[in-house]
Amino acid sequence: MTHDHRVAVIAGDGIGPEVIEAALGPIERAAAKHGVGLDLERLPYGADHYLATRETLPEPAFRHLRDDVDAILLGAIGDPRVPANEHARDILLGLRFKLDLYVNFRPVRLLHPDLTPLRGPLSGKDRRIDFVIFRENTEGVYLGRGRIAGTDYVAEEVNTAAGVERIIRAAFEWAKAHGKTRVTMSDKANAVPAHRIWQETFRRVAAEFSGIEAEHRYVDALAMELVREPERFQVIVTNNLFGDILSDLGAGLVGGLGLAASANLHPGRAGLFEPVHGSAPALAGKGIANPMAAVLTGALLFEQLGHPEAARDLERAVTETLAAGVRTPDIGGTATTADVAQAIGRAL
Ligand code: NAD
Ligand code: IPM
Numbered sequence: 001m002t003h004d005h006r007v008a009v010i011a012g013d014g015i016g017p018e019v020i021e022a023a024l025g026p027i028e029r030a031a032a033k034h035g036v037g038l039d040l041e042r043l044p045y046g047a048d049h050y051l052a053t054r055e056t057l058p059e060p061a062f063r064h065l066r067d068d069v070d071a072i073l074l075g076a077i078g079d080p081r082v083p084a085n086e087h088a089r090d091i092l093l094g095l096r097f098k099l100d101l102y103v104n105f106r107p108v109r110l111l112h113p114d115l116t117p118l119r120g121p122l123s124g125k126d127r128r129i130d131f132v133i134f135r136e137n138t139e140g141v142y143l144g145r146g147r148i149a150g151t152d153y154v155a156e157e158v159n160t161a162a163g164v165e166r167i168i169r170a171a172f173e174w175a176k177a178h179g180k181t182r183v184t185m186s187d188k189a190n191a192v193p194a195h196r197i198w199q200e201t202f203r204r205v206a207a208e209f210s211g212i213e214a215e216h217r218y219v220d221a222l223a224m225e226l227v228r229e230p231e232r233f234q235v236i237v238t239n240n241l242f243g244d245i246l247s248d249l250g251a252g253l254v255g256g257l258g259l260a261a262s263a264n265l266h267p268g269r270a271g272l273f274e275p276v277h278g279s280a281p282a283l284a285g286k287g288i289a290n291p292m293a294a295v296l297t298g299a300l301l302f303e304q305l306g307h308p309e310a311a312r313d314l315e316r317a318v319t320e321t322l323a324a325g326v327r328t329p330d331i332g333g334t335a336t337t338a339d340v341a342q343a344i345g346r347a348l
């Protein structure tokens with residue numbers, strides 16, 4: 001008996017609705033081709049809804065997402081009319097925190113040689129950039145703890161024993177399951193005393209994974225090395241803020257935010273799947289946003305729902321579309337969002 005996966009769709013703000021609607025074409029096509037039942041439910045949350053109703057993510061909607069769906073697909077949240085981004089705090093960060101989606105899984109892979117801005121010593125053709133970032137997703141400075149003391153704004157960074165251990169463990173377990181031989185942990189323990197917990201935990205967990213090299217890089221040095229020699233990295237595990245920054249850097253190495261996918265996961269629970277990019281207000285409504293990040297996010301969704309063959313097929317279709325030169329302007333083409341989505345659909 002086939003079971004329909006219930007997928008809630010929050011298209012969100014700016015280019016979010018455009019890339020999600022476009023990406024759903026190839027995603028539904030891949031689902032049909034591989035016999036995957038998808039039962040999509042569109043939810044209205046985002047800036048328009050917030051400005052009209054003052055509701056960000058109401059409690060019943062949160063409970064529905066927690067209890068009744070198998071996955072959430074989200075476009076982007078962020079709008080210049082909501083300058084303090086309070087709706088994103090409740091919707092995007094709120095879902096990550098309250099659903100305890102502690103793994104933010106962000107792959108960085110070069111899908112076509114001409115997409116990297118890097119030159120020599122390797123030519124683009126010889127580059128094999130392929131690593132994943134395990135970004136801690138429920139702690140760090142993102143919790144927003146701290147205080148305003150007079151004119152001073154104090155932010156606290158939370159690094160709990162359980163929180164640090166579970167993300168490091170997730171990185172090693174994924175590395176082991178995928179035949180990877182190196183995990184790189186990044187912190188700033190030389191300046192931030194609290195980051196000692198990352199070093200101690202990393203050493204302890206790494207000892208359980210013989211056969212996987214455990215290396216450490218301070219985040220400043222890692223940023224440099226990622227530009228100089230990205231191919232030596234396989235799995236990077238780091239805190240919430242550093243993971244946010246490194247994942248945009250990673251995206252920049254392989255074609256930019258128009259191609260970067262992510263999954264917010266808690267093994268065994270429904271995940272939240274979203275492109276790494278934001279709402280790109282300047283592009284919104286022009287029909288030229290790149291939908292590939294959203295399509296590749298669909299591949300992560302299929303993978304998590306237990307349909308790796310559909311995931312691989314979507315990735316193949318994107319790679320072929322890139323090779324055929326059907327590209328939006330962010331990656332040097334003249335195609336529209338819809339052209340790209342249609343080409344990916346045809347490649348399926
Ligand atoms: P952004 O990702 O929206 O845009 C950064 C740059 O990348 C811009 O030049 C943009 O045009 C380009 N870009 C992004 N996605 C693209 C795509 N699919 N196709 C082509 N070009 C693309 O980041 P920002 O400008 O820093 O933020 C804009 C808003 O989005 C802010 O409100 C921010 O808080 C929010 N944001 C939301 C998310 C999310 O919902 N997951 C992620 C990042 C930023
Ligand atoms: C991301 C975004 C978010 C983050 C913002 C919009 C809160 O940049 O998903 O990478 O910092 O996590």
Ligand code: MN
Nearest residue numbers: 244245248276
């Ligand atoms: Mn980000």
